[in-house]
Every structure is written in structure tokens, then in C-alpha cells.
Amino acid sequence: xxxxxxxxxxxxxxxxxxxxxxxxxxxxxxxxxxxxxxxxxxxxxxxxxxxxxxxxxxxxxxxxxxxxxxxxxxxxxxxxxxxxxxxxxxxxxxxxxxxxxxxxxxxxxxxxxxxxxxxxxxxxxxxxxxxxxxxxxxxxxxxxxxxxxxxxxxxxxxxxxxxxxxxxxxxxxxxxxxxxxxxxxxxxxxxxxxxxxxxxxxxxxxxxxxxxxxxxxxxxxxxxxxxxxxxxxxxxxxxxxxxxxxxxxx
Amino acid sequence: xxxxxxxxxxxxxxxxxxxxxxxxxxxxxxxxxxxxxxxxxxxxxxxxxxxxxxxxxxxxxxxxxxxxxxxxxxxxxxxxxxxxxxxxxxxxxxxxxxxxxxxxxxxxxxxxxxxxxxxxxxxxxxxxxxxxxxxxxxxxxxxxxxxxxxxxxxxxxxxxxxxxxxxxxxxxxxxxxxxxxxxxxxxxxxxxxxxxxxxx
Amino acid sequence: xxxxxxxxxxxxxxxxxxxxxxxxxxxxxxxxxxxxxxxxxxxxxxxxxxxxxxxxxxxxxxxxxxxxxxxxxxxxxxxxxxxxxxxxxxxxxxxxxxxxxxxxxxxxxxx
Numbered sequence: 153x154x155x156x157x158x159x160x161x162x163x164x165x166x167x168x169x170x171x172x173x174x175x176x177x178x179x180x181x182x183x184x185x186x187x188x189x190x191x192x193x194x195x196x197x198x199x200x201x202x203x204x205x206x207x208x209x210x211x212x213x214x215x216x217x218x219x220x221x222x223x224x225x226x227x228x229x230x231x232x233x234x235x236x237x238x239x240x241x242x243x244x245x246x247x248x249x250x251x252x253x254x255x256x257x258x259x260x261x262x263x264x265x266x267x268x269x270x271x272x273x274x275x276x277x278x279x280x281x282x283x284x285x286x287x288x289x290x291x292x293x294x295x296x297x298x299x300x301x302x303x304x305x306x307x308x309x310x311x312x313x314x315x316x317x318x319x320x321x322x323x324x325x326x327x328x329x330x331x332x333x334x335x336x337x338x339x340x341x342x343x344x345x346x347x348x349x350x351x352x353x354x355x356x357x358x359x360x361x362x363x364x365x366x367x368x369x370x371x372x373x374x375x376x377x378x379x380x381x382x383x384x385x386x387x388x389x390x391x392x393x394x395x396x397x398x399x400x401x402x
Numbered sequence: 403x404x405x406x407x408x409x410x411x412x413x414x415x416x417x418x419x420x421x422x423x424x425x426x427x428x429x430x431x432x433x434x435x436x437x438x439x440x441x442x443x444x445x446x447x448x449x450x451x452x453x454x455x456x457x458x459x460x461x462x463x464x465x466x467x468x469x470x471x472x473x474x475x476x477x478x479x480x481x482x483x484x485x486x487x488x489x490x491x492x493x494x495x496x497x498x499x500x501x502x503x504x505x506x507x508x509x510x511x512x513x514x515x516x517x518x519x520x521x522x523x524x525x526x527x528x529x530x531x532x533x534x535x536x537x538x539x540x541x542x543x544x545x546x547x548x549x550x551x552x553x554x555x556x557x558x559x560x561x562x563x564x565x566x567x568x569x570x571x572x573x574x575x576x577x578x579x580x581x582x583x584x585x586x587x588x589x590x591x592x593x594x595x596x597x598x599x600x601x602x
Numbered sequence: 603x604x605x606x607x608x609x610x611x612x613x614x615x616x617x618x619x620x621x622x623x624x625x626x627x628x629x630x631x632x633x634x635x636x637x638x639x640x641x642x643x644x645x646x647x648x649x650x651x652x653x654x655x656x657x658x659x660x661x662x663x664x665x666x667x668x669x670x671x672x673x674x675x676x677x678x679x680x681x682x683x684x685x686x687x688x689x690x691x692x693x694x695x696x697x698x699x700x701x702x703x704x705x706x707x708x709x710x711x712x713x
Contacts, residue, residue: 197637204411209404234431236413240407240410240411244410245407245409245410246409250406255636257636257637257640258664260632260648261664372627372629396633397630399627435673437674440626441624442624585674585688586692599690600692
């Protein structure tokens with residue numbers, strides 16, 4: 153059944169795959185070209201719609217991974233078990249082929265480079281994507297706002313943007329990156345293996361009295377646990393912004 | 403229709419030789435759809451209540467429900483979100499049994515659930531072997547995510563009419579639209595006439 | 603216009619309380635409303651402050667509990683789980699029910 157398009161505001165645009173970059177064995181960054189892309193703020197997302205030959209449609213939301221850059225929109229897609237959209241995007245989707253995207257959307261979970269408060273980013277798994285956009289935008293804007301990233305993953309093989317994060321932690325002044333491994337840590341890892349808890353947030357985050365802007369993103373359960381921790385540590389709830397990715401976080 | 407992404411198939415769906423209602427796709431899994439958090443219901447306090455148009459109530463506790471004559475049924479499910487699942491096996495009490503001793507001249511029913519969900523349908527569509535209070539699915543107790551301990555099952559209408567976590571049915575002389583019906587969905591909801599939205 | 607402080611702001615912490623509901627990780631939050639509401643509103647309403655008609659608490663729509671695996675989108679108050687917003691996208695129209703929100707306060711760019 154054809155849908156009447158609500159004119160103007162945010163309609164579906166055709167995006168074509170220009171290139172791919174594998175992040176892990178199951179996650180891939182799609183470099184899309186979107187003609188006349190209006191740009192986006194770090195943290196925003198797009199809705200992606202796929203149509204099969206028989207008219208069947210499926211739709212999912214993905215955070216934009218890159219800082220605004222002309223017509224280029226990068227999405228990092230995690231292949232979710234039995235995921236009909238992720239299975240396609242992180243699978244057979246080929247260079248030159250179209251998908252439809254709508255956006256950018258989301259004005260809440262965004263970081264604006266002209267703000268000066270220190271920033272605490274806490275990522276669970278694929279929740280790193282919008283936070284990486286913030287880190288990239290910070291660099292692109294030449295910002296020196298102090299940023300701390302706590303990135304929780306199951307194993308080292310699950311880290312997205314691994315090399316880039318290593319490089320930025322070294323080269324982007326004012327950015328600190330720490331990792332939490334919940335299942336398996338790298339060789340000679342001095343810390344514990346297990347879920348992110350109060351003590352790591354306390355040690356690797358910003359103290360509440362600095363009144364940082366906090367951004368927490370990942371699977372719903374992770375986000376709620378971490379948001380609770382931040383509030384328990386004294387962060388003002390109004391300075392904690394969250395984005396839940398649902399059960400699998402994919 | 404949107405632009406086709408070559409190679410996108412979607413979840414496994416096989417047209418095969420089956421005839422589905424218009425616009426539906428066959429699924430092998432059993433998607434969980436929900437408009438809210440899953441209510442935690444203790445059967446010790448569970449009740450099913452039928453309220454007639456004059457306010458008369460008849461109630462069954464959980465043991466009383468389980469004591470009623472019940473049956474196995476195999477039915478096809480059609481969800482308005484376009485998936486259909488065929489040959490699903492349930493066990494429960496027919497609404498014919500529950501409504502047998504109810505004295506009413508009402509034409510309409512409003513099913514209501516633990517958690518606040520409601521859905522309306524003609525009383526006639528609950529009768530004559532068309533509806534059950536189901537408490538077992540696929541040889542096991544009905545799980546909370548699929549509406550347990552008990553849900554309404556009215557398979558000839560779109561699945562949103564089969565209220566999960568059903569608590570009772572109010573019999574009404576006038577039709578009263580429920581949760582989705584007041585948000586644009588069809589008052590009746592016949593999948594074979596593709597009655598998804600108001601005005602279809 | 604006086605800048606009223608927003609009282610009883612809904613924390614962004616745990617969405618579900620209590621003995622009444624099973625733990626639920628299937629929901630999203632109001633950020634997921636941005637695309638669907640962006641089709642009909644000229645401003646981004648996920649940053650709007652909504653006041654729940656059931657319990658009176660206020661907070662950004664981005665902090666609502668959003669159930670999207672359903673015939674439509676349902677956004678609930680993170681404090682009391684009351685429904686604030688329902689959105690159904692039909693073939694020719696969008697049904698938006700906001701009767702669960704007492705008010706929406708939306709920032710509009712100056713100038």
C-alpha cells in the first residue's frame with residue numbers, strides 16, 4: 153500500500169554506498185553519499201529504510217558516526233543475529249546500491265562544539281557510534297573541551313575504531329579514553345574483567361562537581377545501569393543524556 | 403513504494419502455496435509486540451471478569467478458569483504490522499463457555515488488560531467458537547512476553563484484538579474504541595478485507 | 603516570558619521501578635521519536651519538555667520510554683509508565699494522540 157508522503161520536513165532520501173570499512177568481524181562502517189545532505193550535529197541519527205523487490209519494507213535507526221562532511225554520511229552497523237536490516241547492511245549491501253535514509257534527527261542527544269563544559273562519554277558496545285561522532289567533531293572544530301570516554305565492550309575484538317581511538321587518545325589534546333572489558337581482556341590487562349561499575353565510572357569519569365555534560369549510549373539495560381551510577385555519584389540528572397539502542401544494542 | 407535495495411530480502415518469508423490475507427508476509431518466528439512494559443501478574447491474585455451492560459459482574463479466579471472445560475486449538479495469526487504466523491497451537495477456554503450463563507443484550511465488547519490495554523470488537527465475534535481465553539501456547543504455559551498468564555485469542559481478526567494479559571471483558575450497548583482504535587486503527591479489523599486503519 | 607524552572611524533572615536513570623512490571627530491555631527512549639515526529643513537526647520536539655497527565659512530572663520527550671515494536675509508537679512516562687503519546691503512521695495520515703501530556707514546552711529559536 154503506497155503511503156502519501158508528508159511533504160517537506162523530513163522525507164526519505166536516496167543514499168548510495170560509496171565505500172565500506174570493516175570495524176570488527178561483525179560490524180562495518182558504511183560510507184554513504186547523500187546528495188544535498190544538510191549536515192548533522194554529532195550525536196544525531198538517521199532512519200534507514202530498505203525495500204525488497206516484492207514491496208516488503210523494514211526500517212531501523214542508526215547513529216551517524218562521522219562529523220558533518222558535505223554529502224558524506226557514515227553509519228557503523230552491527231550485524232545482529234537474525235537481524236533483517238543489519239544482516240543486509242553489514243552483509244550483501246554493495247557499493248553503488250541505494251538505501252533510503254531520513255534525517256538527520258534527534259536534538260537531545262547531541263554535543264555542540266561551541267559549548268565549554270567538560271564532557272563524559274560512556275559507551276556500551278555499539279553505543280560508541282554517536283560518541284565517536286562527537287569525538288571526531290571535537291577534533292574537526294579544533295575544540296579543546298576536556299573529553300573522557302569510557303568504552304565498555306565484551307572483548308578487545310569488539311572495539312570499533314580501535315586504531316583511530318588509539319591515535320586520538322595520543323594526539324587529540326584533552327581526550328582520555330579508557331576501556332572496560334566485560335568478558336575477556338587483552339593480554340597483560342592490569343584491571344579486572346567484568347561489567348562497568350561505580351568505581352570505574354568514578355575513577356575514569358569526571359567528578360560530579362565539575363558538572364560535566366554526560367552522554368551514555370548502548371543497549372537499554374547498560375544505559376539504565378550507568379545512568380543510575382552517574383546519578384548516585386552526584387551528577388545532576390539534567391546533565392545526563394541517554395540514548396537507548398534496545399535489547400541487543402545493534 | 404520505496405526504492406528497492408538489491409539483495410534485500412527481509413526476514414525469511416516464503417510465499418509457497420499458502421494464501422495469506424492481503425499485504426501480509428509469512429513468518430516462522432513469533433515477534434513480540436508490546437505497547438508497554440510487561441505486567442508482572444501473580445496467578446494467586448489473577449481474575450477474569452465479565453461485566454454486563456447493567457454492571458453485573460461474573461468473576462473467575464485462576465483455579466476456576468483452569469477448572470472450566472477447555473480445548474486445544476490450532477489457528478493462524480495475522481498481525482497488522484504485516485506478519486502472519488500459521489498453525490499456532492493454543493490451549494484455553496472458549497468464550498462460549500464463559501459467556502454461557504451471562505444474560506445480556508449488548509452488541510459490543512471491550513476487552514481490558516492488566517497494564518491498561520483495551521480493544522473493542524462486536525460481541526458476536528467472541529461467540530460461536532471464534533474466541534478463547536488462552537493460557538497455554540505450543541504445549542507450555544503462556545509466557546509473559548506473549549501475554550501470559552492468559553490472553554484473549556480472536557484469530558479471525560488482526561492480532562491486536564487478541565488482548566495480552568487479559569483481565570476482563572465489558573459488554574456494552576455502544577461500541578467503545580480501545581487503545582489502538584482511538585489512535586487510528588480499525589474498529590473491526592478483518593485481515594481478509596485488510597481493515598487496518600479507520601476508514602479502510 | 604519568564605523562564606520557569608522545570609520542577610520534578612524526570613531523571614534519565616532507570617526507566618522501570620517496581621514490583622508491577624517485569625524487567626524490560628525492549629524499549630527505547632524518546633530519541634526514537636525524532637524521525638517519526640520530524641515528519642509532522644517543524645521543530646525538534648524530542649527536546650520539548652512534556653508534562654505527564656497521569657503523574658504531573660515533567661521532562662524532555664527524549665527521556666520517555668518508547669515502545670516501537672507495536673502497531674504504532676507508544677511513549678510512556680519514565681516515572682509512572684502512563685502513556686504520554688501515541689503515533690500511528692497510516693497510509694494517508696498520521697494519528698498523533700497527546701492526551702497523556704498536559705503540556706509541551708518547546709524552545710523556539712529567537713530572531
